[in-house]
Amino acid sequence: MNLPSHGANPSHLYKASGVDEPEKVLDFSVNTNPLGPPDWLKERWAGFLHTIEDYPDPTGQKAVAAIGEKFDIPYDRILLGNGAAEIIHFIARYAAGQKAVIVAPAFSEYEEACRAYHCPVEFVSVPPNNWHLPLDELAEKAKDAGVVFLCTPNNPTGQSFQEKDIVSLLEKTGDSNAMIVIDEAFYDFAGDNSLVKYVNAFPHLAVMHSMTKMYAVAGLRIGYVISSPGIISKLKNYQPHWNVNAIALQAAEAIARDEVHAGKTRALIDSERIRMKDKLEQLGFAVMPSSVNFYLMKEPLLADQKPLLHYLMERGIVLRHTENFRGLDGMWLRTAVKKEKDNNELLNALTEWRNKC
Ligand SMILES: Cc1ncc(COP(=O)(O)O)c(C=O)c1O
Numbered sequence: 001m002n003l004p005s006h007g008a009n010p011s012h013l014y015k016a017s018g019v020d021e022p023e024k025v026l027d028f029s030v031n032t033n034p035l036g037p038p039d040w041l042k043e044r045w046a047g048f049l050h051t052i053e054d055y056p057d058p059t060g061q062k063a064v065a066a067i068g069e070k071f072d073i074p075y076d077r078i079l080l081g082n083g084a085a086e087i088i089h090f091i092a093r094y095a096a097g098q099k100a101v102i103v104a105p106a107f108s109e110y111e112e113a114c115r116a117y118h119c120p121v122e123f124v125s126v127p128p129n130n131w132h133l134p135l136d137e138l139a140e141k142a143k144d145a146g147v148v149f150l151c152t153p154n155n156p157t158g159q160s161f162q163e164k165d166i167v168s169l170l171e172k173t174g175d176s177n178a179m180i181v182i183d184e185a186f187y188d189f190a191g192d193n194s195l196v197k198y199v200n201a202f203p204h205l206a207v208m209h210s211m212t213k214m215y216a217v218a219g220l221r222i223g224y225v226i227s228s229p230g231i232i233s234k235l236k237n238y239q240p241h242w243n244v245n246a247i248a249l250q251a252a253e254a255i256a257r258d259e260v261h262a263g264k265t266r267a268l269i270d271s272e273r274i275r276m277k278d279k280l281e282q283l284g285f286a287v288m289p290s291s292v293n294f295y296l297m298k299e300p301l302l303a304d305q306k307p308l309l310h311y312l313m314e315r316g317i318v319l320r321h322t323e324n325f326r327g328l329d330g331m332w333l334r335t336a337v338k339k340e341k342d343n344n345e346l347l348n349a350l351t352e353w354r355n356k357c
Contacts, residue, residue, distance in 0.1 A: 005108050007031060007320040007334070014313065022316040026342055029320035031155070031186075031294045033216040034338040035268065038261040041215070041251060048250045056246035063249050066256035067224060071196045076229045079236060080252070082243045084185055084210035084223030085109055090238045091147060091181055091206065091225075092117045098146025098177075103138065105156055105325040107183065110149040119146065125327045128157045128288050128296055133165040139172035142180070148173070151183040153190045156325050156334045158290025160190055170202040178204065179231060185210040185223075188262045189269060189292035196226050203228035211255050213293070214262055220248040222255070269293045273337045279347055283354050288332070296322070296332040301357065305333050308353065315349045 004012040007029035014021035060080040068075050081087035092100070092113035100114040104123045114121050122145075124138050133150075142148050150169075153160045166182065173180055184207055187194050196207045206227035212218045222244065225235065244252070273295060277287045280297055288296040299308045309321055319335050322328035337343070 003321050003323055005112075005324050010318040013318060013321070017310060017313065019310055019313045022314070025316045025318055026338075026345055027318050028336045028338065028342075028346060029318050029334070030218075031320075031334070031336050032213050032218055033261075033265050033293065034336070034342070035261075035265055036216045038215065038258065040258075041217075041254065044250075044254065048247045051246035051250065054246065056242050056244065056249050058241045058243075060244050060249050060252070063222075063244075063252035063256065064224075066253045067226075070256050071194070071226065073196065073199070073226055077199060077226055077232055079225050079227075079232050079239065080244050080249075081223045081225065081239075082248075083212060083221040084183070084208050084225075086221075086243065087208050087223050087225045087235075088149075088183075089113045089116070090235045091179065092119060093238045094231075094234055095119055095146030095179065099141075099144060101138065101141045101145045101148045101178070103133070103148070103150040105154070105322075105327045106149060106151050107155050107185075108324050110183075114147070114149075123326055127327065128159070128332070131157065131159040131161070133161045133169065135165060135168055135172065138169060142169075142173045142178045143176050145176070145178040147179045147181060149181050149183065151185070152195075153184075153186045153290075153292045155183075155186060156294070156296065156320070156322060156328065156332075157288060158292045158295045159288070160291050163193075163195070166195060167198065170198065170205055173204065174202065176204075179206055179227075180204055181206045181208060183208045185213055186292045188214045189266065191266070191291075192262075199226055199228065203230060206231055211252060214265060215251075215255050215258075217251060217255075220251055221245075222248045222252045224252075265293075268339070269337050272340060272343055276335075276337065276343055276347070280350065283347075283350055285350065293337045294320075294334055295337070296328070297335050298332045299353075304330050306330065309333060311353055312346075312349055317346055317349050
């Protein structure tokens with residue numbers, strides 16, 4: 001059985017699993033903001049439409065300027081992508097044919113992009129129950145690598161690496177050839193602290209952000225990378241002209257200037273995540289710590305979580321399988337933190353599961 005390699009679009013999972021899809025499905029496999037896009041953005045949609053007759057600005061100048069102001073970074077250190085996913089492919093192309101090192105478990109797109117550009121891939125594994133960067137192993141592997149991918153806060157574990165360890169990695173790899181890519185697609189769920197503040201000090205650092213997750217705009221496709229002018233100008237060689245559409249550019253500019261949505265979201269997510277962890281542990285499930293809008297959980301009585309995944313799917317609740325996450329291999333389920341009412345539906349289904357065990 002070949003399960004889909006990403007969360008969201010639950011129909012694909014139902015089909016691949018041979019489970020009949022009920023009429024109503026609650027999708028906990030998608031890890032975007034459960035509050036949806038901010039109201040102010042929805043109110044402005046219609047006003048963005050007038051731009052679609054013209055080609056968008058290929059440099060995305062206004063959006064780049066807004067991102068630059070947010071992080072106090074000059075425009076020549078910023079490159080926009082059609083989602084962070086496109087940036088991952090630019091980076092893999094930049095490292096084409098060279099060794100790629102991936103800290104696992106990790107977003108599957110790093111490996112797919114690297115393999116597409118013939119990079120031999122090596123992994124450095126971190127167990128979710130001992131979440132520390134294996135600094136020496138990583139620095140050793142990075143010596144002859146073209147690129148190192150590291151995701152913090154991590155998808156799929158929801159945990160963050162210690163900042164001092166990342167700085168130490170940057171120091172240890174300073175005279176290697178490797179670009180150190182830190183994927184911060186979820187950084188704003190964990191607080192305001194971004195590693196972007198280190199790009200001046202470390203020219204081989206590239207920090208990736210996505211607007212998809214916090215702003216629930218997966219369909220718009222907006223991501224960006226911040227790095228040294230040298231790396232940015234090389235990545236630009238792979239950027240198709242007009243890669244970010246006109247509506248996305250306007251949304252990106254407005255989102256970069258927003259100061260409210262992330263804070264409001266964090267308040268909801270933090271309290272719901274803590275509540276869910278408590279309740280699930282009381283029911284006898286194992287739950288990993290997390291600083292973001294999803295967490296790993298499992299039924300400790302099962303090695304492979306498929307029976308629980310299918311049980312929930314039959315009840316219209318879809319969690320994210322972890323079969324294609326190296327090091328998790330189906331032994332955990334990734335679960336989004338949603339609104340209280342939806343989280344309660346998950347709790348009710350899991351209470352029923354526990355009662356029948
Ligand atoms: C860790 C991580 N990085 C990057 C991406 C890609 O984000 P985008 O929607 O901006 O392409 C995702 C999407 O799931 C992700 O989980």
